[in-house]
Amino acid sequence: MLRNVRLCVLCAVAAAVLFLLFTAAPSHAADKPVSFINDVAPILKENCFACHDAKKRSGKYDMTTIEKMLAGGSDGEPITPGKPAESDFFTLMVTKDDRRMPPRDKGEAVPKDKAEVVRKWIAEGAKIDAGLDAKVDLVKELRVRWKPPVPPAKYKFPSIVNALAFTPDGKQLVVGGHHELTVWDIADAKLAKRVYTRAERAYGLAFLKDGKLAVAGGRPGQEGDVRIYDLSAKPEETRDGVAILDGVSDPAVMLKQLLDADDSVLCLAASADGKYLAAGGCDRAVRIWDISEGITKAKLEQTVENHADWVLGVALSADGKYLLTAGRDKTAKVWDLKAKESVLTFPEHQNVVYGVAVKPDASVGYSVGADRQLRTWKPTGEGKQIKNAGGHNDEVFKVIAHPSQPLLLTASADKSVRSWDTEKLSNLKTFQGLTDFVYALAVSADGKQVAAGSYDGEVRVWNIADATLVKAFNASPGFGAKAAETPKK
Numbered sequence: 001m002l003r004n005v006r007l008c009v010l011c012a013v014a015a016a017v018l019f020l021l022f023t024a025a026p027s028h029a030a031d032k033p034v035s036f037i038n039d040v041a042p043i044l045k046e047n048c049f050a051c052h053d054a055k056k057r058s059g060k061y062d063m064t065t066i067e068k069m070l071a072g073g074s075d076g077e078p079i080t081p082g083k084p085a086e087s088d089f090f091t092l093m094v095t096k097d098d099r100r101m102p103p104r105d106k107g108e109a110v111p112k113d114k115a116e117v118v119r120k121w122i123a124e125g126a127k128i129d130a131g132l133d134a135k136v137d138l139v140k141e142l143r144v145r146w147k148p149p150v151p152p153a154k155y156k157f158p159s160i161v162n163a164l165a166f167t168p169d170g171k172q173l174v175v176g177g178h179h180e181l182t183v184w185d186i187a188d189a190k191l192a193k194r195v196y197t198r199a200e201r202a203y204g205l206a207f208l209k210d211g212k213l214a215v216a217g218g219r220p221g222q223e224g225d226v227r228i229y230d231l232s233a234k235p236e237e238t239r240d241g242v243a244i245l246d247g248v249s250d251p252a253v254m255l256k257q258l259l260d261a262d263d264s265v266l267c268l269a270a271s272a273d274g275k276y277l278a279a280g281g282c283d284r285a286v287r288i289w290d291i292s293e294g295i296t297k298a299k300l301e302q303t304v305e306n307h308a309d310w311v312l313g314v315a316l317s318a319d320g321k322y323l324l325t326a327g328r329d330k331t332a333k334v335w336d337l338k339a340k341e342s343v344l345t346f347p348e349h350q351n352v353v354y355g356v357a358v359k360p361d362a363s364v365g366y367s368v369g370a371d372r373q374l375r376t377w378k379p380t381g382e383g384k385q386i387k388n389a390g391g392h393n394d395e396v397f398k399v400i401a402h403p404s405q406p407l408l409l410t411a412s413a414d415k416s417v418r419s420w421d422t423e424k425l426s427n428l429k430t431f432q433g434l435t436d437f438v439y440a441l442a443v444s445a446d447g448k449q450v451a452a453g454s455y456d457g458e459v460r461v462w463n464i465a466d467a468t469l470v471k472a473f474n475a476s477p478g479f480g481a482k483a484a485e486t487p488k489k
């Protein structure tokens with residue numbers, strides 16, 4: 001668990017650094033009137049909504065719509081326009097007594113400059129921006145209004161690689177960057193395309209049968225999405241030989257949004273028969289779409305809420321009958337998509353389960369987790385464990401079942417990727433050279449190569465058969481002077 005906490009701390013620090021890097025601080029001209037939606041609502045979202053939303057309603061007070069925020073809770077209207085000193089809404093933020101909001105034992109005080117924005121807004125008459133519907137959900141409204149930043153031409157810091165995928169022809173790698181996907185020619189480690197995205201990070205990538213790319217991702221704690229992109233669409237422009245595609249607003253690039261969620265979508269899988277797409281994440285739910293009639297006609301088939309915490313991994317059996325999931329709740333689970341019922345829970349990891357995979361004929365489930373183990377088990381009946389294997393020296397984040405050979409591939413915080421014999425569960429090869437936690441793993445469509453990406457932005461491609469290095473590079477555009485590494489012949 002400790003390691004898990006460390007992961008989150010690392011992510012938070014990285015997010016904070018990136019935030020400072022890429023977001024210009026909004027400048028409040030002292031004479032400019034305060035806008036409720038642009039200036040005040042974000043402060044409420046950050047400091048108040050956790051307890052004063054429609055679900056919790058602490059003090060019988062829901063402030064997630066303007067109408068309800070103004071009406072107040074059991075003590076009545078908390079805002080007296082023009083009189084901040086008589087408005088509980090403001091005085092509770094800055095009071096020195098025990099009634100402070102957020103409650104002293106539950107959270108930090110609202111930063112002084114933020115409380116000042118709220119004071120000024122009430123002093124100016126607590127005006128609501130013209131055209132804003134008093135009944136609209138403020139969290140949704142803030143999301144609609146949020147505009148993603150344009151990724152930097154050159155990264156000052158490496159971007160964590162949370163996901164990557166080989167293009168169907170095996171010649172390129174798609175890598176999740178900061179508010180973009182980067183596409184690299186493997187032969188010369190050259191950046192070929194940048195596809196700007198609304199999502200800050202991509203956590204799951206899957207090429208569909210028609211060559212389109214499904215991407216799950218989000219902005220931690222803010223929003224999550226599943227979107228379909230056409231990487232072969234006409235670029236907006238070409239800069240220094242790199243094609244720039246606008247996946248934020250060009251409908252020829254971003255073909256369809258399948259999901260709009262309140263927090264990150266962390267994993268994604270397409271069934272081998274091309275009929276289904278599944279995605280899960282921080283809202284604990286896994287959604288399954290029927291995409292058999294093409295992505296424009298994608299239908300949400302069902303929403304499975306089977307885990308008590310974040311869903312970290314999904315896999316679909318080749319026939320689309322079973323859904324396997326990995327959870328932060330320390331279990332792997334199997335769901336019958338036809339009967340729409342839970343089949344079993346596999347509890348043996350007794351720690352966070354990060355990844356799952358399934359044998360093509362659906363006769364064996366595979367899972368990896370914070371216990372550093374790779375485990376194989378029966379995905380039917382009582383879910384009995386068949387075997388487990390240690391070997392990785394730290395948490396294991398990903399597992400992939402090879403598409404044609406009896407082998408598994410795993411990626412770990414111990415900076416390595418390993419291949420395993422499916423039956424004996426013996427460690428066949430260890431793929432080395434990455435220098436940080438390995439979060440992302442992918443196998444080429446022809447089954448010959450494996451690619452992995454790590455926390456420090458490094459990406460490596462190896463031959464699966466003999467673990468020889470094909471290419472190594474950093475996938476953060478313009479970062480570092482280190483040239484791509486190709487093994488000497």
Ligand code: HEC
Pocket residue numbers: 044047048049050051052058059060061072073074075076078088089090092093099101102103106107110
């Ligand atoms: C960690 C939970 C939590 C957070 C965060 C929080 N509150 Fe509260 N709030 C409460 C609880 C619990 C009550 C009811 C207890 C009470 O009335 O003393 C309450 C009551 C109130 C009331 C009185 C409502 C009524 O009519 O009784 C106001 C006004 C209020 N909060 C404003 C805020 C504001 C503004 C923020 C953000 C700056 C905020 N709260 C953040 C938990 C929270």
